[in-house]
Amino acid sequence: MDVEKILKTNKPIPLEGRTIIHLLLIHQSITEKTAEALKPFDVSAQQFNVLRILKGQNGKPANLSTLNDRMVSKMSNTTRLVDKLILKDFVKRTVCKENRRKIEIYITEKGEEELIKMSSAMLGMEKNLLKNTTEEDLKTLNKLLDKFNTDN
Template structure:
């Protein structure tokens, strides 16, 4: 009944719809919290995510396709994101000597410095969901994994059905 009041609707078709709507709604709130947090650091969530990936790969440069594959938001425009990070001096971009169509992206010293500053502030980001216990957080992670596995299964079924009907 709480969710119905929050959404301003009388009922849901079933508990699966209620759960998915709750996930979407909560995701939006969490995303807004993340964006506000990173805005304080003059950065977006996607920019920090890219820097974090680059820092984990340092000193090995990566391509935009590698970056896109590892990003949390698969819809991010990695090329535009890298251009913005480069304009801020947070990454260096050079042409790949083996394949001139590709670029090598490397986090700069300034990018590493900014990541270190943000790292010190990350407990404030964690506070967004500290309304649940650590044990509940573990359970939530397990449940969300099951949801992602279910989504993959349904996506595979839909793709197979689309190919048969084509």
């Protein structure tokens, strides 16, 4: 990817800045391709993430705190995401019998069926996106990305 060409500049960008811009451009591309893969299912990447988390609960309920903790994007409004998934009949929300203040969230059978289709679409998108990389490339890239300390 020619960062300077995309930004329409003739000046070379310092390596550190170019690297960050490059990562941002890649992030944007992945975000767009993810949205495109999920568009036929009328769900966002965040809603897809909620469904995967609930599926991973193996029939056990999750609560909003659990979903928030496990979300890829911590900026999500989990309550709103769950509400939208309820309207699609992909998840259900119940009040815990032992603690009436606790809300339990489950994936529905319809949600599980649709998640299988969504996951297949996402896998196809991922394979297409990474078609020019080898397994060794991906291992190296992951090692490099592990060096980013975003907590500082």
